[in-house]
Amino acid sequence: MKIAGVKWTNQLKLGIMQEDIFVPVAFFGMIFGIVVLVTYYRNKRMERMALISSGRDASIFKEEENKTKLSSLKYGIFLVGLAIGFIVGDALATAGTMTDWIAYISMIFLFGGISLLVFYLVARKIVKSNEKQPLMSGS
Numbered sequence: 001m002k003i004a005g006v007k008w009t010n011q012l013k014l015g016i017m018q019e020d021i022f023v024p025v026a027f028f029g030m031i032f033g034i035v036v037l038v039t040y041y042r043n044k045r046m047e048r049m050a051l052i053s054s055g056r057d058a059s060i061f062k063e064e065e066n067k068t069k070l071s072s073l074k075y076g077i078f079l080v081g082l083a084i085g086f087i088v089g090d091a092l093a094t095a096g097t098m099t100d101w102i103a104y105i106s107m108i109f110l111f112g113g114i115s116l117l118v119f120y121l122v123a124r125k126i127v128k129s130n131e132k133q134p135l136m137s138g139s
Helices: 007-054 058-097 101-139
Strands: none
Touching: 058 101
16 A cells, blocks of 8 residues: 555554554543542532632632633634645645655644744733733723
8 A cells, every 4th residue: 555655564563453552541641630620629629619608809810811821712712723744734734845754844833833932922912012002901
């Protein structure tokens, strides 16, 4: 079998043996992930309950909401950059200007990095605008 100019006969024979290993590793990985998430959210809930019972201000959790909004923006911009990298890499590979794997990898890294730089500029502008708003509304 030949895909994109590479012979896959040896890899297919090894792929059968790798399936035997992949399923148990994936299963235990999922179990580990579920345990980690359950303990994380249980501890988070216990911290909030402790703050409420001691009568302290829960403004700490409002700061976390701003971080999650920025992280969602970061991942969104990053994934769009990766998609653009795939498209440009495919165009370069199809045009024949670069070999397939070099075109894909270089464009994915290039546009992924550009998208992270774009996120940095956007996030910096958002943080600056959020810092100015409370000062303006208070006066």
